[in-house]
Amino acid sequence: MSEAPRPEVRSQHPPETLALTGSLDQNAQTLQELFQGDDGFVLRPIQNRYFEERRYFLAYCAGMMDQHFVSETIIKPLASERLERTGSDTAGTVLRQVLYAHGPGKQAETFADLVEAAAYGDAVVLLPDGSALIFGAQGFPIRGITEPEGEKLLSGPREGFCEALMPNLTLIRRRLRTNDLKLRFMTFGERSRTRACVCYLDSLVNRPVLAELERRLDTIFIDGTLDSHYLAELVSDHPYSPFSSLGSTERPDAVVSKLLEGRVAVLLDGSPVALTLPYLFIENFHAGEDYYLNYLYASFSRMLRILSFCAAALVPGAYIAVTAFHQEILPLPLLINIVREKQSVPFPVGLEVFSLLVIFDILRETGIRMPSGLGQAMSVVGALVLGQAAVAAKLASSMVIVVVALAGVTSLLIPKLSAATLVLRYGILMLSLLLGFPGLMLGLSAALAHILGLRSFGMPQTVLSGNLRAQDMKDIAVRAPLFAMRERGPVSPNRRRSRNAAWRDTK
């Protein structure tokens, strides 16, 4: 038996202007047509056992809602309510009283509301008077609150965001018990209809930045936003730059600390990553636990990260510039070792470094994609066995292994700049191969010029280029003790004293 031809699927989201009609059956038919071709959509008629004229339709998507909640809170009251109409009450009014008594709901105005609600696990009830009610009945599974894998701390809160928006907002609000916290919900994606939330503290927020963010968000047109990085790319000041214009974190404590500095956070349903803005370049070198550990240790760690970024970007290029162009600056014993080893390696130094860097990146990528235990084993195999084997087989000199390992390991220390490190490393490598140290300096100068020109929602990312204030310097390359950082950072226009330890001043 041949299958009946399927009617044309109306995949387009209904327009906002498609309003509900006054007829229950017509509304049900329209809704059914909107979901035509979706076997997961259920439109279930419910008949009240006591009043024949009281018919309803319950609409939902299978697997998305809490079946028990719907059964007890919606179906049971609708099927068995016995309230009589009194005076001018309509049937809809009576039913709303019944349903609201069991659970919170809201009135729908258009079919767009109904479709979005049903698709997100809400229960839609079409009433006999042509109106419709939506009940939050989501029952789909979500991941629990766990520590983010990429932002583990030695000391500090272990909570991390999950993929659901409301629990994430709960994690933020739990840390900010104030009406100053403002949440603005928006929807993105013509088809995904993903909800997002813009959070800020009303008294601290940088208004121009907030206005610029809203202006950019309003202009987004996209089919679907599956992760907050979609938004990040769409609203970025420098979409072609390897440096980010927005910060990202999976830690609610980090988001709250940004909000307290006058920044804005954007959370997206379906993504555990919160975006923060404006973003300063130096934040690339900050870690969440900098504020939970001793300030000396934190400052040292920050400087190590800055040094690591420089090493990761420059060391391969500098090695080529020195060994292939400017051998005279090497100490003689080191030069002798390098030349002696190179005489037995058949490849030019540029190809040697380039190919080993690529191999290292392959190993790194493999280590990330593999299960954790196996990934570590891959790293060991790559670093020790492969490196040793390459030297023994005279495919590479041991000095190049050291250089590539140094560049690779230092780049792991600054994951926020992984893309920038990659671009800079290979770019400067190529320039060094062409021109030696002038090439390296050319690449470095271009990178610095680009970094100094970076902006984040109208604010320069390197704010030091403006008026230099001592307070602004206390959370950059070093982290001053908390009591010494008396003012908020340079982002918030509200620069009044934010921290204090009065007993120190009165001693």
Added chain:
Amino acid sequence: MRPLFCLLSALALLGGCANYQEPGHINIVIGLAVDRGENGYSLTFEAVDLSGSPKDNEMDSFTVSAEGVTIPHALEDARRQTAYRLHYGNLETIVVHEDLAREEGLSPLLSWCVRDAEMRETAGLVISRAASAREVLSAGGADIRVSSYVLEHTVNPPDGRAGHTVRVPIYRAADMLNTPGKALVLPAVSVQPGEDGDDGAQGEGKSRGVIRLDGLAAFRGDRLTGYLEQERVPYYLCLLRGRGRHEFVLDAGGRGEALRVRDCRTRLTLGGSGADGLPSFHIAVSARAVRLSAGAPAEREAAERLTEELRRTLGIIRSELDADILALGYELYIRDREQWELLGDHWPGPLSGARIEVEGAFRTIEN
């Protein structure tokens, strides 16, 4: 895109940096001996022998000899003899034979050293008093095989010992030649024949000679005029203006009782000119010393002894060298330009008639 292309092209073409060379394709030259050849210059390069295993810490060397009418011609000749390029960027020492320095001067050599982009201007200059400069590069030390290393370590000991000679890099030699009132002074070395049958640290086929410091070579202009013998060098260094660490043993009294001088502070004062129009100088040397034996002389006695040695050294410099290696003319040039204008053209001739007083003082810092 076009500006970037222009910038890259300019860097490549004008920066002189398109000198890519594979590190595995070079011979690292660490020493250069310059002799007079039959038709001009005879150069001997000492390069590191890289044929050994990388795990072998022992460093050995080989030499390449070349001749040419000029230094660039000789370099061309050397390039034809080696498969890999000769790399001068890590040159440590240049040995010049005394005949060449005396008769042709150092200017052509220094000019090449300064103009050559690859040459390291921190390489030290040494004068060979042996039969040839090449002989120095064929000799060695008691503990190191590579002659240039031996030379460099002899002139500039890695353990910080001082007071035996001066180290003059290329850039300073060029500067001294062009500074009014200064005379070039270079360390001189000779080769002492080794004992028969004793191969020492040298490899087979090498001379068993050992490199030794052999005084200081004094120059007038770029020509060698004479030598200050090695036993006078510590006192010469004490006579130089300024403060320096000069370690030497002062034999005070001839009874085997001695003091070890640790450092000297020398003050040079320019006096007025006398009736003959010549300037007068006063050199005050204040030395600090360690008493090496219980019977070592007292400070006053040691000061007299030091003064006597300093005066004797000064006498030799004035009478035998015909070169202002104390840079007294430079002192005059700086402090009394009018008098220098009168005397400068004849300098260091007037130095032999100038009044120079030397006074030594002593302080024992340890017993």
